[in-house]
Amino acid sequence: MKRLFLLMLIACFVVSGGLIALGQDTETVTITVRCRAKPPMEDWRGNNFIGAAKGLNTDLEAAGDPRRVEVVIIQDNIDWGDYVTEFVLSYVANEEPDIWLTGHEYIGVQAEAGRIIALDALMKEFPGFNSVIDSLWNSTSYKGEIWGVPQDAEARPLYFNKALLGELGWTANEIAALPDKIEKGEFTLYDMLTVAKEAVDKGVVADGNGFWMRPSNGPDFTALYYAFGGETIDVATGKLVFNEVAGLDYYQFFYDAAQTYGSMGGLGLGWGDAWHPGVSGSKVLFWVGGTWQWAEWAELFLKDLGGEAYMWETFGIALIPAAEQGGEANSLTHPMAYLISSQCEDPDLALALIEYVTDYGSNTRHAIASTHLGILKEQTEYKFYKDSRLLSETLYMLDYTTFLPNNPYWGPYSTITYEALAAVVGGDFTPQEAVEFVVDGLQRELGDDVIIR
Amino acid sequence: MLRSKLKPALAYLVLIVPSSLIILGFLWLLITSFSTRVEGLQSLGWTLNNWRFLWESPFGPQYPSIWTVTLNTLVMSLIMTLIVVVVSSLTGYALSRMKFPGRKGFLSLTLILHAFPSVTLLIPIYFVLLWIAKIPLIGRDVPLLGGFGYNTIGGVALVMVAFQLPFGIWIMKGFFDNISWDMERSALIDGASRFKVWWQIIMPNIKPGIAALSIFSFLTAWNAYLIPLTFTAGRAGKSAVLSLYLQNFISESVMTEWNAVAAVGLFQLVPVVLFFLFTQEALLNIYSGGKKGGV
Numbered sequence: 071m072k073r074l075f076l077l078m079l080i081a082c083f084v085v086s087g088g089l090i091a092l093g094q095d096t097e098t099v100t101i102t103v104r105c106r107a108k109p110p111m112e113d114w115r116g117n118n119f120i121g122a123a124k125g126l127n128t129d130l131e132a133a134g135d136p137r138r139v140e141v142v143i144i145q146d147n148i149d150w151g152d153y154v155t156e157f158v159l160s161y162v163a164n165e166e167p168d169i170w171l172t173g174h175e176y177i178g179v180q181a182e183a184g185r186i187i188a189l190d191a192l193m194k195e196f197p198g199f200n201s202v203i204d205s206l207w208n209s210t211s212y213k214g215e216i217w218g219v220p221q222d223a224e225a226r227p228l229y230f231n232k233a234l235l236g237e238l239g240w241t242a243n244e245i246a247a248l249p250d251k252i253e254k255g256e257f258t259l260y261d262m263l264t265v266a267k268e269a270v271d272k273g274v275v276a277d278g279n280g281f282w283m284r285p286s287n288g289p290d291f292t293a294l295y296y297a298f299g300g301e302t303i304d305v306a307t308g309k310l311v312f313n314e315v316a317g318l319d320y321y322q323f324f325y326d327a328a329q330t331y332g333s334m335g336g337l338g339l340g341w342g343d344a345w346h347p348g349v350s351g352s353k354v355l356f357w358v359g360g361t362w363q364w365a366e367w368a369e370l371f372l373k374d375l376g377g378e379a380y381m382w383e384t385f386g387i388a389l390i391p392a393a394e395q396g397g398e399a400n401s402l403t404h405p406m407a408y409l410i411s412s413q414c415e416d417p418d419l420a421l422a423l424i425e426y427v428t429d430y431g432s433n434t435r436h437a438i439a440s441t442h443l444g445i446l447k448e449q450t451e452y453k454f455y456k457d458s459r460l461l462s463e464t465l466y467m468l469d470y471t472t473f474l475p476n477n478p479y480w481g482p483y484s485t486i487t488y489e490a491l492a493a494v495v496g497g498d499f500t501p502q503e504a505v506e507f508v509v510d511g512l513q514r515e516l517g518d519d520v521i522i523r
Numbered sequence: 524m525l526r527s528k529l530k531p532a533l534a535y536l537v538l539i540v541p542s543s544l545i546i547l548g549f550l551w552l553l554i555t556s557f558s559t560r561v562e563g564l565q566s567l568g569w570t571l572n573n574w575r576f577l578w579e580s581p582f583g584p585q586y587p588s589i590w591t592v593t594l595n596t597l598v599m600s601l602i603m604t605l606i607v608v609v610v611s612s613l614t615g616y617a618l619s620r621m622k623f624p625g626r627k628g629f630l631s632l633t634l635i636l637h638a639f640p641s642v643t644l645l646i647p648i649y650f651v652l653l654w655i656a657k658i659p660l661i662g663r664d665v666p667l668l669g670g671f672g673y674n675t676i677g678g679v680a681l682v683m684v685a686f687q688l689p690f691g692i693w694i695m696k697g698f699f700d701n702i703s704w705d706m707e708r709s710a711l712i713d714g715a716s717r718f719k720v721w722w723q724i725i726m727p728n729i730k731p732g733i734a735a736l737s738i739f740s741f742l743t744a745w746n747a748y749l750i751p752l753t754f755t756a757g758r759a760g761k762s763a764v765l766s767l768y769l770q771n772f773i774s775e776s777v778m779t780e781w782n783a784v785a786a787v788g789l790f791q792l793v794p795v796v797l798f799f800l801f802t803q804e805a806l807l808n809i810y811s812g813g814k815k816g817g818v
Contacts, residue, residue: 099649117584143585145582159673165674167756342779
């Protein structure tokens, strides 16, 4: 009996040893994906990797590669500052994600710090990336190399409230023609302020509700600086640029909007408790926002009123008007990009996963759910993309789009120029004082790393 | 007659008015958590939807379950409470009963450390946690705790212990100071060791102090936000705790679902209330005198 038991035990050991040996034919590689996403609209940013892992594992098996991928997705709606801090702290601890989704403007600083890898060489083995719209690679390039794969894009249009324009006496035809007039440069930023002032004077909107920008610092303001001819980067040297003349016009516009026309408010409001309810609740005539906010208003603020159907009746979308008659209207795109950590042990697998989520199906799922624009060539021809009215009607804005610069000093530049703007809107600075404040601040903070023109 | 009735009535009034404000707050929380919308304390429709986080993740299938997050929080809070109580009791006893060089200096130093705002120490602590992470056996891969380094439950608990200890030591020293020397002297004369005296004679007499320190430590850890946020990766990561989980419902850029926040807030409150119920008898003894002034 004892001998039988011993034999069975040995047999168990042999069988389990064999199974372990068989199991060791494959090696599991864990790839951590970290995304910042607003649930439920932006969940596909991370969730697309679930399907990608299945596909990649099938490919690896077919190719006889012993590696198998297991994806860990960490996705939440943490604030941007905390999100970037977390990456930096976890990188030093070697606990950072292998794939990190972030705004393209962080590429410069992370590349300089050596925390991410350049992808040019690796990407040659993944031709799927050729389907990405060529101009978007500019946003993820730094010092002549590509450091990230665009994940989504958006337009930052000028929204207008059709119902309120109607109350001002605009006909349906005039309202419908507005986006076209803006695109042709026939309706300028100051024309907009004039209409906004009229709306305030006639009591159609409350004081300060004629025109809103976003309530806190962000890329939208740069689009208006560009509209006045401003530059942010010197192509030859890669240094940041501030134009004094364009800056003066830019600050004069905001001074006029708030002080002369008395039609601008919105700065300093809370997003969820005041800004979104204000614009989606038909309390504001014109405002600059993002296309992704369309989904947020439909899903979170206006669902009870009919969501998108109600919004198409009530809101209109156009480019940000030109600064002067005949000038060029614009928009600003702030693509998100997947970056790969320089400590990732299998960057080829990480990039293979990213290639899997950079396809029509995965990207369109995200684009529709979050009303971000597609990033792939001919994506507008893709059946399911075409079915989204907002995406189809705003895609032309990419032809007029501008980008933030990829520069490690963009953070202080952006902060200083916004502080001056907030002071101008608040009446604490004249436009000239704002420009002087910006020039002093930039030279003090950035020294030779900024060019003042 | 009237005067004798008026006096307690006035006392009750003084108690009821401020208490009712707090009770109303909790009542609003309860009603909101079971409502689609509320106007004041009136529900505009009842629902269990706000509590669905108990059985499904409101942030998609990849997000850790509330139960994992609760377990993380519980482990962190219990570990922190246990270490704080044990270390504070031993230190408080030594500082209260023994004379040794640097005793006063040590006491002053702990007070100074307590005065430091935690935010000023975040970066140095981060480097300490990085160093701990490299220590074999305790740095990484400790079951349940993850370890004691960066991005682990144990690491966060350790940091919380460091911040809580000065408070704990002073509290416990105060309790030891109030225990009569006679009991201890008798035990020592009878041949008991210092440790035996501490454990069998003194500790049973400061149960209210232990309960108070336990509940304060537990509450501090249970509600901690800044330290878990700084020393763990991601509010949805493996080391996520309840205070971070709750923040997912509150965003700077989208509308906050206050009904869901109320439900998660109530859920976070439940263990605290249970903990208080189990320790309240000992806790209330602080105010009824305990063993102050000796037996």
